[in-house]
Each structure stands twice: as C-alpha cells, then as structure tokens.
Amino acid sequence: MDILSLKTPNYLPLFFIMFFILYLIAYFILFRTWTWKLRPEASSCIISLAHGTPAVFLASYAIVSDPTRNFDSLNTSFQNLVLEYSIAYFLMDLLHYLVFYPRDILFIGHHLCTLFVFMTCRYMVYHGAYAILVLLILAELTSLCQNVWTLASARKLDVKFAAKVYDLLSPPFYALYSVVRGFMGPYFVYRMVVFYLSGVANNVIPKWVWISWISVVVMAISVSILWISNLWIELYSERMIKVEKKIR
Template sequence: METEGVFQSLPALPLFLLMFSIIYLIAYFIVFRNWSPSIRPEASSCLISLSHGTPAVFLATRAILAGQNRGFAASNTVFQNLVLDYSIAYFLMDLLHYLMFFPSDLIFIGHHSATLFVFLTCRYVVSHGAFAILFLLILAELTSACQNAWTLANARKGDVEFAAKLYDFLSPPFYALYSIVRGFAGPYFVYEMLVFFMTGVADHVIPRWVWISWIGVVLMAISVSILWVSNLWLELYRERTKKLEKKMR
C-alpha cells in the first residue's frame, strides 16, 4: 500500500516523457552522430523503441500478474496505470518524431495517434480495462527488440557488411515470430475481448463507444501489421530466389 501511495504522488507521465526525450536526444546527437543525416532520425526512434518495448513487456506482465482481478473490464490498479503512462509517454515522443521528420508518413502517425487514444481512454477516461490493453501491449512489444535490431541492420546493410549479414540472419526468425504474434495470437485475443464486451456486462464501467473504438483500432493495427509482414515475406522470397538463380548460373 505504501508503494502504491508513492506511485500515486509521482507525476509519472511528464517524467516518462522527459526520459524518452533525453534518450532520443542522446541517440541523435551522441550514439548515432556519425550516421548519415537521412537515417539518424530513424535510428534514434529505434533506440527509444528499444527503451520502451522489452521493458514494457516485463512491466505489463508484472502489472497483470500482480492484479487480483484480471477480467477484461476490471478496474485499473495503480501499477497498471503507471505502465500505461510509461507507454503513453513513449508513443507521444515517437509521434513527435514522426511529425518532425516524417510528416507524410500517415500510416505511422495514424497508428500512434490511434494507439494513444486507446491508452489515454483506458488510463484517464474509464480507468478500467487495463488488463486487456496491457495484454495487447505485451503481444505488440514481444517482437520489439528483434524488430529494432532488424531495422537498424536494414538501415546500414548497404554500407556495413556486418549489418547486411545481421539483416539476413534476423529476417526469417523475426518475420516468423511477428507473423505468429500478429497473425494468430493477437486476433484470437481480440476475438475473446469482443465476445466478452458484446455481452454488455461491462457497459456500466466501459461505455460501448469506448470498447467498440478499442476493438476497431486494434483490428486496424493487426490488419496493417499482417499486410506489412506479408510484403516482407514476399520480398524475402524474391531475394532468396534471385540469389539461388545466380548460384545456379
């Protein structure tokens, strides 16, 4: 109870936002200072993503397991709200990154805006449903470390031999894990959420317009993810086919 009181007294969201801002600036001006200006912003975004993704999986898992009520419409615990603030701060920082450097990337801007809507309504509007939202966060961030390493390797594969080898090595397992999580585990969990909310038992704590919007946002995110990884599989197939044809000549 004393720990929860400390958490409640801390201005968590501004502190987390400051933390991710500092990490981004360190990445841009120190860690990746010798990288090409065209890829430094993307690399800096990857570093804050790494700082958020894997820790978020462990934090969200702890927040879920520590809560006594794990229903889809259960009230948020203090620690669950803290984890939501942690993720809200990351997505706000990364959204600012896209608005500054890639304002025409409407897919990512839309994705981050929609994700923020879900987190913010869960945290500050209804104060219920964190169990479901954090479980989805775990599924979304399970591939974070691998994806960011793959993205950084992809950015430098044209001029660094190690990066090219790392990219080739990571691509198949990353695509496979991403496909399983986003193509099977995610949709199944959303289906369970939909079945529960359609009974109407949660309408008194999570209004219908809120949970319908949550389901809609998650389904759109999953659809885009499946389309993205499908294109990556096709690209990988083409690359491997070309290499095989060259060897056979």
C-alpha cells in the same frame, strides 16, 4: 470504492522527459557519425528499444499482480504506471514523426489511435487495463528483434556486418512476428469482442469506448499482417534471385 480515492501520481511528464533525453542522446551522440537521413530513424529505434522489452515485463507483472484481472476490472496503480510509460513513448515517437516524417500518415495515424486507446483507459474510464496491457505485450514481444532488424536494414548496403545481421535475423523475426500478429493477437481480440458484446462491461466501459478500442486494434493487426506479408514476399524474391545466380 470511489475511483477518485484511487488516483495515483502521474509519472507521464517524467517518462516523456526520459524518452526525449534518450532520443537526443541517440541523435547527437550515439549516431552522430550516421548520415542525416538515417539518424532520425535510428534514434527512434533506440527509444523503441527502451520502451518495448521493458514494457513487456512491466505489463506482465502488472497483470499477474492483479488477482481481480478481467476485461472490465478496475485499473491498479501499477497498471496505470505502465500505461503512462507507454503513453510517454508514443507521444515522443509521434513528435519524432511530426518533425522528420510529417507525410507519413500511416504511422502518425497509428500513434494517434494507440494514444487514444491508452489515454481513454488511463484517464477516462479507469477500467480495462488488463485487456490493453495484454495487447501491449503482444505488440512489443517482437520489439527487440524488429528494432535490431531495422538498424541492420538501414546499414546493410554499406556495412557487411549489418548485412549479415539482417540476413540472419529476417526469417526468425518474420516468423515470430507472423505468429504474434497473425494468430495470438486475433485470438485475444476475439476474446475481447465476446466479453464486451455480452454487455457486462457497459456500466464501467461505455460501449463507444470498447468499440473504438476493438476497431483500432483490428486495423492495427490488419496493417501488421499486410506489412509482414509483403516482407515475406520480398524475402522469397531475394532468396530466389540468389539461387538463380548460384545456378548460373
């Protein structure tokens, strides 16, 4: 079947406008009483919440509803829609970083690389959405916990409830994040590498494309593991300090 005949409406502009409006609502209304320093990060958390958990359910349905799903299968219309939903979010969050944190090269680079993967899958090769959406699910499984944790962390010094939420949520969030990024993610990437190295997908997904995908994902997972490792160390140090204070 001709790929051109499978073209579906592009909802990317609509999704981007939705995230943009949500960001403005969060920044100027929802967090209007927060300091100017905290409002951008909090607004970013809100659009992340609007993307993360819904993306998990949407991507899961997009995968399950495709009976021919495989690492090189043709994208379905719904899979393309989910990709557009995520592309819109990352474009909006990239704009957020460029405006408020232009020196945060790590996150800007992360978003650019992620956009490269999503956009080549959606608009260039038209195949491989199954693999990309599984990775999206793994990446966003911890989104709800992470964003609540981030918001609590931002106010833990001046709001007692936020401090309690932060302390209560940290261990389970770190544990879930560690399992997903430290074990489930690497295992799925291993399966991708084995499949693509076989050469089966080379006629629909050029070698340089899937190598780029793998490289981006490996870098993202590596940074994630380093990040969560540092958080575990900080948590351990904080708990040890509390124990020492009690003993004294």
